[in-house]
Amino acid sequence: MAVALKKKIISRYLPKTIKKSNGVLKTLSKEQYLRLYYFMRLTREFEEAILNLYRQGKIVGGAYTGNGNEATSVGSAFCLKKEDYLFPMHRDLGAHFAKGQSVRNLMLQHLGRADSLTRGRDGTGHYADPSLKIYGNISHLAAMIPVAAGVALASKLKKEKSVVMTYIGDGGSNVGDFHESLAMASVMKLPLVLIIENNQFAYSTPIAKQFIVERLSDRAVGYGIPGFTIDGTSVDEVYRVCSEAVARARRGDGPTLIESVTMRMHGHSAHDGAEYVPKKLLEEWKKKDPLVNTEKLLLGKKILTPSIKSEYEKKIADELDDAVRFALANSYPSAEEAAAGVFAE
Numbered sequence: 193m194a195v196a197l198k199k200k201i202i203s204r205y206l207p208k209t210i211k212k213s214n215g216v217l218k219t220l221s222k223e224q225y226l227r228l229y230y231f232m233r234l235t236r237e238f239e240e241a242i243l244n245l246y247r248q249g250k251i252v253g254g255a256y257t258g259n260g261n262e263a264t265s266v267g268s269a270f271c272l273k274k275e276d277y278l279f280p281m282h283r284d285l286g287a288h289f290a291k292g293q294s295v296r297n298l299m300l301q302h303l304g305r306a307d308s309l310t311r312g313r314d315g316t317g318h319y320a321d322p323s324l325k326i327y328g329n330i331s332h333l334a335a336m337i338p339v340a341a342g343v344a345l346a347s348k349l350k351k352e353k354s355v356v357m358t359y360i361g362d363g364g365s366n367v368g369d370f371h372e373s374l375a376m377a378s379v380m381k382l383p384l385v386l387i388i389e390n391n392q393f394a395y396s397t398p399i400a401k402q403f404i405v406e407r408l409s410d411r412a413v414g415y416g417i418p419g420f421t422i423d424g425t426s427v428d429e430v431y432r433v434c435s436e437a438v439a440r441a442r443r444g445d446g447p448t449l450i451e452s453v454t455m456r457m458h459g460h461s462a463h464d465g466a467e468y469v470p471k472k473l474l475e476e477w478k479k480k481d482p483l484v485n486t487e488k489l490l491l492g493k494k495i496l497t498p499s500i501k502s503e504y505e506k507k508i509a510d511e512l513d514d515a516v517r518f519a520l521a522n523s524y525p526s527a528e529e530a531a532a533g534v535f536a537e
């Protein structure tokens with residue numbers, strides 16, 4: 193029921209708004225399609241590896257996945273250039289890869305090791321890598337949006353022509369920071385792209401108990417900026433709408449709000465069996481698996497061939513093997529190192 197409703201919403205809203213574009217819409221090349229597919233597969237398999245390590249007791253803290261969200265995380269960050277800024281959330285591992293982060297660095301990070309980007313002080317995505325302009329998530333929901341808006345303001349003042357892309361969940365989009373940031377970003381025409389990943393749940397709270405607007409992109413109207421609701425399982429659609437929003441931001445025309453509709457296929461994190469999610473809903477969304485459907489699409493277009501597919505499978509398995517071995521061989525930080533720099537003297 194919820195899925196059918198969402199489908200109706202998506203199909204009703206999409207085409208009209210996209211066609212209004214002024215010609216910057218890009219079609220993906222064969223090479224781009226293959227890279228998107230590669231990153232999506234890498235993301236899915238990296239997270240599977242993390243879940244296995246979690247079950248083996250080798251992960252300190254939680255293990256979050258973006259299973260079902262790969263087209264959104266990869267397709268959106270893929271639109272960014274080197275000079276753009278990425279502020280991903282906890283379901284956006286794919287965005288880190290698309291922005292150039294290495295498998296080894298992300299594995300060190302997830303295993304909380306001394307040579308990770310947080311030097312072992314964190315076991316998820318709370319790192320920053322200024323060399324790649326990736327600023328990992330702030331746990332307090334929506335607190336990252338004012339920071340991203342601030343960076344967009346700095347970029348504008350410095351005339352960098354850089355774009356800032358950030359994300360928030362359906363649940364997090366109800367927090368005040370979300371609205372305050374959009375109020376400021378819209379008035380100041382900041383180069384910000386804000387993506388709401390509507391994955392139907394915020395922990396155990398379904399969207400029906402979170403908001404009564406028909407689509408979260410309707411909130412854009414209140415700030416006088418464009419709002420789009422897209423099928424977040426279609427990498428094609430995610431890329432097309434996000435690249436349009438990025439182009440708009442780069443032109444100096446201000447922020448865009450994008451609601452990407454997906455499903456959280458796993459529990460909130462590995463400890464959560466998500467018994468509260470109706471099985472039927474999961475079965476319906478399983479048919480929209482972004483990785484499976486992208487694979488079908490590319491095989492159909494003859495862009496992906498069985499031999500390229502097995503080459504990718506092998507490359508990913510090797511990369512993950514290498515990264516896991518490399519990270520496990522690295523030590524944890526000492527207690528002193530882990531605590532250093534956390535509090536101001």
Ligand SMILES: Cc1ncc(C[n+]2csc(CCOP(=O)(O)OP(=O)(O)O)c2C)c(N)n1
Binds near residue numbers: 391
């Ligand atoms: C301000 C704030 N309130 C509560 C939490 C605890 N919390 C962490 S994730 C989460 C659910 C987030 O749901 P949503 O925004 O939909 O993102 P999703 O996990 O579904 O991707 C909650 C309640 C928090 N981190 N920050």
Ligand SMILES: [Mg+2]
Binds near residue numbers: 363390391392393395
């Ligand atoms: Mg959610």
